[in-house]
Amino acid sequence: MSSRSGSAPLILKDIVFRGAEQHADAEVVTWQGGKRHVQTLGETVVRSEGLARGLTELGIKPGDRVATLMWNEHRHLEAYLAVPCMGAVLHALNLRLPEDDLAWVIEDAGDTVILSDTCNLETALALSERCGCRVIAPGADHAGIDWEDLAAASGDCPWVDLDEESPMGICHTSGTTGRPRGVVYTHRSTYLHTLLISMTDFLGLSCHDRLLGIVPMFHALGWGLPYAACMLGADQVLPGERPGPTDLLDMIQSERINCAAAVATVWTMMMESVKSEPDRWDCSSLERISCGGSSASREVRDWYRDRLGLQMRRTWGMTELNPVGTLSVDEDGDDSGVPMPSLQVALQDDDGQAVPRDGIxxxxxxxxxxxxxxxxxxxxxxxxxxxxxLQTGDIATIGRHGEITIRDRDKDVIKSGGEWISSLELELKINDVVGVAYSAVVGRPHPKWDERPVALIVPEEGVSLEGETILQSLGSMEKWQRPDDFLFVEALPMTGTGKIDKKAIRAMLDDQAYVLPSLRSSS
Incomplete structure (x- = not known):
């Protein structure tokens, strides 16, 4: 007798429609242009079936690439369901990329169709001319195909059975060190990721929750949260085009949001908005928040705890991990959490030898x-x-309980006099200084020490800072670990995924022929 269990493949269609079956009245809310659109999760699934039938009638087959050029809204969620469950491959395009880069990414993936919202229609039509893709968007007054005509298509169930290793999605990395690389997600990996991030330890999501979809759906499939919410039957509030911190706070108050996830920059901007208008918003409905992308500073985390009574859950991941890799299990640590179940981790030195898990x-x-x-x-x-x-490109420590602390990116760590200086650790300490909005630390060449750190700092609006003030805040660090210079700037360059672009910062300093203070007298 075989000990093997059932051979049913792990296919996305077998879990993402569970929520609509059990909680068909769960809401999918879109905020767009000052208007509020509401449809149920059940209606969303019906419309996704129509979209899939319409795409099939257009000749889209399993394995074909279908791009989306959309903000977080109900039609994007319909595409999230329709495209992979009909066997095609969802390719969410990063709206923040310039048109030339978008064209390159489309051709790299082999997209045949672009699904667009009205906000991005002009760009979609221009890309259609360049890349030969058909465009599907709401409305009949454009050169593409009307989304609503496709969503109304009737017929047999469009969902297909597939091998679980079939691709379901493509996400391109941000490309800070060259051309973006296309990361391919399979049905199996996304199925398992959906189950893992639905654990209580991650965000505690359930059918009783009202989730604010802050993470862009074009960024690593919105961290997988749209699929988890669909599976569980949670309400989803989608913030539409270019939501700012005050827009998000308005939604939290009006929609009575109780859980949300975002990158540290967003949580920081929301904090600053509340500080500037402390009586404007009621955020008492919030129960659980998660921060990923990079660590939020201690100041930000303490503010959410003291002002709103919220413990900010910490997580780390990368596009190649589908994307969530860790979750925090304690309330107030500085680490990035412990590995998600099934994720194996290892540390190696420059020679490929194992590094002890001592947290140091x-x-x-x-x-x-x-x-x-x-x-x-x-x-x-x-x-x-x-x-x-997978070599992640991160420098980290692992503690005896498995907690991972990301010390830096391999390409960003500053190697000075045979020692490693963590640019990330310096940034966190600098960001905790009152009056600092955010910062970036990069290494600059030094003939004796190889590299020395330089800090670029964006002060909060109306605040004047001096390097000596920042230096005093780093008193707990050794002198050789502290930056040699502090440059105060109005803004820092960002990547298409909203991260600080250190590649661009290094190029900017090169263009300016920047020289470290200790070398200026001899230059």
């Missing part, structure tokens, strides 16, 4: 597991995989 010794972080991608589009692995392990 840093090493290169490697990961593997069922939600980790096995390669990139067109086999562009480029040395990122070794014996089945």
């Amino acid at each position: 010794t840093s090493g290169h972080l490697l990961v593997k597991g069922p939600t980790v991608v096995q390669g990139y589009l067109h086999d562009r692995n480029e040395g990122h995989f070794k014996d089945g392990w």
Whole structure:
């Protein structure tokens, strides 16, 4: 007698419609242009079925690439369901990329159709001319196909059975070190990721919740939260085009949001908005919040705890992990959490030897597991995989209980006099200084020490800061760890995913022929 359990493949269609079956009246709310659109989760599934039938009639087959050029709204959620469940591959395009980069990404993925919202229709039509893709968007007064005509298509159920290793989605990395790489998600990896992020330890999401979808759906599939919410039957509030911090606070108050996830920059901007108008918003409905992308400063986390009674859950991940990799299990640590179940982690030194898990010794972080991608589009692995392990490009420590602390990106760590200086640790300490909005620390060449750190700082509006003030706040650090210079700037360059672009900062300093203070007398 075989001990093997059932052989049913892990396909997305078998879990994401559960919420609509059990909680058909769950709400999908879109805020757009001052208007509020509401439809039920049940209606969303029906419309996604129509969209899938319409795409099939257009000739879209399993394996074909279908791009989306959309903000977070109900039609984007319909595409999230329709495209992979009909066997095609969802390719969410990063709206923040310039048109030339979007064209390159479309051609790299082999997209045949672009699903667009009205906000991005002009760009979609221009890309259609360049790349030969058909455009589907709301309305009949454009050169593309009317979305509503497709969504009204009737017929047999469009969902198909697939091999669980079939691709369901493509997300391109931000490309801060070159051309973006296409990360391919499979039905199996996304199925398992959806279950894992639905655990209580992550965000505690359930059918009783009202989730604010802050994470852009074009950024690593919105961290997978749209799929988890659909599976569980949670209400979803989608903030539409270019939501600012005050828009999000308005939604939290009006929609009685109780859980949300966002990057540290967003939580910081919302905090500053409330500080400037402390009596404007009622955020008492919020119960659970999560921060990813990069660590929020201690000042920000303490403010949410003291002002709103919220413990900010910490997480770390990357596009290649589908994307969530860790979750915090304590209330007030500075680490990035412990690995999600099934994720294996390892630390190695520069020679590939194991690094002790003592919470002190840093090493290169490697990961593997069922939600980790096995390669990139067109086999562009480029040395990122070794014996089945993904080399994350992060420098980290691992504590004795498995807690991971990201110390820096491998390309951002500053190697000075044979020692490693964490730019991330310096940034967190600088960001805690009163009057600092955010900062970036980069290494600059030094003939004796190889590199020395330089801090670029954006002060809060109306605040004047001096380098001596920042230096005093770093008193707990060794002198060799502190920046040699402090440059105060109005803004810092950002990547298409909203991260500080250190590649652009280094290029800017090169263009300016920047010289470290200790070298200026000899230059």
